[in-house]
Amino acid sequence: MTLLSARAYSRLPTEQANPRTRNIDRCSTAEIVRLINEEDRRVPLAVAKVSRDIAWGVDAIASSLAEGGSILFLGAGTSGRLAVLEAAECPPTFNTSPVQIRAEIAGGPRSMFRAKEGAEDSPVLGRKSVSKVRRGDVVVGVAASGVTPFVREALAEARRRGAVALLVTSNGKPHGVTADIIIAPDVGPEVVTGSTRLKSGTAAKLVLNALTTGAMIRIGKVHDHWMVDLKPTSRKLRLRGERITADLGRVSPARARSLSRAAGGSVKLAVVMARQRLSAHEARKVLACGGGSLRRALLEDA
Secondary structure, eight states: OOOOOHHHHHTSGGGOOOGGGTTGGGSOHHHHHHHHHHHHTHHHHHHHTTHHHHHHHHHHHHHHHHTTOOEEEEESHHHHHHHHHHHHHHHHHHOOOTTTEEEEETTOGGGGTSOOGGGGGOHHHHHHHTTTOOTTOEEEEEOSSSOOHHHHHHHHHHHHTTOEEEEEOSSSSOTTOOOSEEEOOOOOSOSSTTOTTTHHHHHHHHHHHHHHHHHHHHTTSOBTTBOTTOOOOSHHHHHHHHHHHHHHHTOOHHHHHHHHHHTTTOHHHHHHHHHHTOOHHHHHHHHHHTTTOHHHHTTOOO
16 A cells, blocks of 8 residues: 655645634634634534435444454544544443444554654554454444544455454545545644544544444444443442432432342333333343334333
């Protein structure tokens, strides 16, 4: 894979100057903040315009997880850190395993805390990052410019392995990219020219949030608006689980605490126990018959 020439790189949307922030260094602090806020307001509007593409990504991820596949998020620099963050937040929120959802950042884990920007130029590292990817998995590459060799080669290799390749970028439809789905919100030039940790990073985070949350809703890890598959690894999450159990189980807070303990912290199990007045063993069978779906286990309309 050849690197872009300096001239071609300078033409990327992410490298363009923003006429609205000219002479920002001469502005007052209040004016600087106002300009940044005004530019940030453009981001959700841009993301909304690519909602159809995001929906395709959600369905691809949900389908993979439902069939036993795994999801790999990857990127370099800011994009890589966002990829790692997204994967790290899924286990406590949705009780996913490290095998189901994981992440790779160019340069390895140390790049989370100290920039190792040169790693993004290595297609070899990109190929290595997907060495455990299998047919039916989904690989989500995050690259503001869309031309990062690490990400592009990882996606190309993922497709060769039979995985679905998805690119999150701020660079339209990058020429030559190998991806099945491209999600490219047009956020416009950055406040500080080329600093894609700003609007491009915000857009990527919004897209990643929608991809994971949407997929988890589709596979039954959310009931109504509650995260019923959370992992109670902290006091905050344990108390949240008890509140959800009380609300969905239609029981008192004290009863919800008791049921949560009996269910080993499983909200779904505790709710079934509460609503159908079953033991943990009996409720586990009911939940299993419903394919893990709380809605089906409660015999509510799907």
